[in-house]
Amino acid sequence: MHPTSTAPIVLDPKLAHSVHSAALDTTVHHVPTACLNCNTLVSDRFCGHCGQDAHHTHRLTLKDMPHDILHSIWHVDKGILYTLKTMVFRPGPTIRAYLAGKRVDHFRPLSLLFLITGVYALLFSALHINMLPPRDPTMPEALYQMQASSSAFFMKYLTWCYLATVPAWALAARLFLRRGGYNYAECLIIAAFITAINNFITLLLLPVTYLYSGTPQIQTFSFYAMLLVIGYASWAYGSLLNHTTIGWLSRLWRGFLTFMLGYAMLLIVGITLMFTLNWSSIKQSVKQQKQHTQEQQTVGNQGPKATPQLR
Template identity: 30%
Template sequence: MHHNLCKNCEHTHEGNFCSSCGQKTNTKTLDWHYILDELKYTFLHINGGLLYTSKQLLTRPGDMTREFIEGKRVKHYKPILLVFVLAGISTLLLHYNGDLQVLEKMNSKNKSVIDPKDFVTFFSKYNTYIQLASIPIISICTWLAFKKWGYNYIENTIINSFLISQLLIIGIITSPIKYFFVGNEYYILVNTLLGFIAYGFSIWLYLQLYKDKNLGIVILRLLLSVTVFFLILMVVTILAIVIGFSTSLKHH
């Protein structure tokens, strides 16, 4: 076997990959073949990871999530990275899916409503962070509600990363429907129905994840986790109001 010195970490190795850092031993000259290899890898990675995981989240979300936690991971896109990518796409579509136009109409009738430009700017900048920040909070709630059934907090974080990804996927898929109804009297109704469908998929994820448990108990625990989530939101909101009020008093 031929021995080489890795050009990345200078570790002596044999074979096609460095046993220390994992880099390929055959580092070819950067040319058009390199570009084609990169494009092929990128396409296959998206097709074999992102699209595969997205399809699984729409067809067998709970089973897929359980299998991922148990170790069946090679075909899947990494869950937290998946949230990053999907939140970015969702942010891009925010400008076109109808929500901005609805906010503009609301703002014209009621000047107390948040300026739609501020709304879009805020979510354009922070949508990915908002989605990611919600995961540990939701995971606290589901971990407490389902604690006796075996999954630890980190595993709940993975579960809810897939759940947020699922919601983002449905939002992306249904964006053309929302856009079609912009300006239509049925827009609010359609938007509400699409919301129910999205959260119905989330419930299905948990029902399938815990399919060996009593259906009624699973639903009760889900309701408990939602209640805890809203309690946390109330506490955070009250604290934010108190801090904001205290700050304004200091300035005066």
């Protein structure tokens, strides 16, 4: 039997100091602290009872005000910049990661949609932008005014209108992206994210929109802006099928169909609602236009009156 050594183990002084410091730091970090919100003892950073940050609730100073104001009103933090960046350049992987549970670094999709659309609506109203060109003389005045009132209504309730569009695009995504295995609730998240970025694109184009406001060129600019939005949406929706065996052209086509079907449904509802609310004005305008046309035809058929010739 071998004798047991009883000699003390001698550590290097520097190593012993490092071990002692690490142990002390660990001990200090895990000392339970009473949550200032609900008085629950918390050993981690966040309270498991109410969710408040229990170890970083310091006395407020002036340097905390800008962040606290923005966070209180909009719940804005660094996550919005990260979400915008990843959604613009990698929409498919970003949304799939969010659906898989990696959400702490991302801004919530509905909050993002509310925030971007709200900023756009505020600037649009403050700049008094007119998306309609000057009235064509051949267009009835009532029809032009109907378009103007519908546009004003849409911009007044822009945030709620876009929120109402999410279920339509989610339904289209459920139909054309079914190979991706997404349920309808996940399609709502997908539609909210992509709709928010579409609105972010229009927000970036707002200076040019203001430049062409109320001019004949506004229709041409709106057309090209719409092409940009369609292109991004088709790519974004299609990229949600990257994990499948579907080819890239077919994925892009399915993404295009997803956006266009949702857009068509909204267009049909919008036009139907517009004509329903203004049906009496439309009938009166058409009647006046018809009478005016008949009067012009009557005058044209009669021709100039013959003047008697003097002999």
